[in-house]
Structures are given as structure tokens and as C-alpha cells.
Amino acid sequence: MIPGGGQPNMQQLLQQAQKMQQDLAKAQEELARTEVEGQSGGGLVRATVTGSGELRALKIDPKAVDPEDTETLADLVVAAVQAANENAQTLQQQKLGPLAQGLGGGGIPGLPF
Numbered sequence: 001m002i003p004g005g006g007q008p009n010m011q012q013l014l015q016q017a018q019k020m021q022q023d024l025a026k027a028q029e030e031l032a033r034t035e036v037e038g039q040s041g042g043g044l045v046r047a048t049v050t051g052s053g054e055l056r057a058l059k060i061d062p063k064a065v066d067p068e069d070t071e072t073l074a075d076l077v078v079a080a081v082q083a084a085n086e087n088a089q090t091l092q093q094q095k096l097g098p099l100a101q102g103l104g105g106g107g108i109p110g111l112p113f
Contacts, residue, residue, distance in 0.1 A: 020099065027095045028052070036091055038083025040076045047080040051091040055081060 031051030039046045044064035048057040058080070064073055 024096070024099050027099060031088075031092060031095055034091060036084060036087040038080050038085070038087055040079035040083060045073075045076040045080040047077070047084040049081070049084040049088050051088050051095065053085055053088050055084075 032054070034051040035048050035056060036051060037046055037048050041061075041064055044061040046057075046059045047055065048059075049055050058077065060073070060077070064076055066072070
């Protein structure tokens with residue numbers, strides 16, 4: 001219900017929607033540039049991903065490399081990438097969460113919140 005019984009100003013609604021869309025695009029661009037890290041094995045393996053989840057770097061300490069036990073190294077790599085992606089999701093929620101609330105609080109399709 002519009003206070004005073006008037007009709008909604010469609011031009012104003014369209015401008016608000018366009019601004020929210022621009023803010024969302026800007027936040028997504030910022031996420032794509034921001035890097036976060038995850039680690040495992042007490043720092044023996046470190047993965048760096050963007051805020052949008054793209055794997056950018058993987059560093060493996062030589063101490064983690066045992067030719068007789070490649071399974072443990074693989075587990076450490078997976079754990080580090082998962083930790084980095086969890087950090088990226090937290091960053092996404094911090095950057096995009098307020099925008100999603102502005103769109104009605106129902107979240108944004110395709111985003112993990």
C-alpha cells in the first residue's frame with residue numbers, strides 16, 4: 001500500500017532497481033579482484049582464490065612432499081582449496097549480503113546465501 005493512496009512512481013522504482021544492479025555489478029567486480037587464502041597442514045599447503053572462487057595460486061612446502069605418500073599431499077591440497085573457498089564465500093556474504101537484503105532479503109539466485 002502506498003502512503004496517501006497514490007500510485008508508485010515507476011520512474012523512481014526503475015532508478016532504484018538500476019542503482020542496485022550497478023552496485024551489485026561493482027561488488028561482483030571487486031570480489032573477482034580480491035584474493036583470499038586457505039591453508040592446511042599447519043601452513044604446508046596454501047591455496048589462494050578470488051572472492052568469486054577462482055583458484056589463483058597453490059603453494060606447497062617441500063616438507064609436505066613425500067613420494068611414498070601422495071595421498072596425504074592430495075588431501076592437504078583439497079583441504080587448503082576448500083578452506084580458501086569457504087573464506088571466499090564469507091567474503092561474498094559480506095560484500096553481497098547487504099545488496100541481497102536490498103532486493104527483498106530473499107537472496108540472489110545463483111549465489112550461495
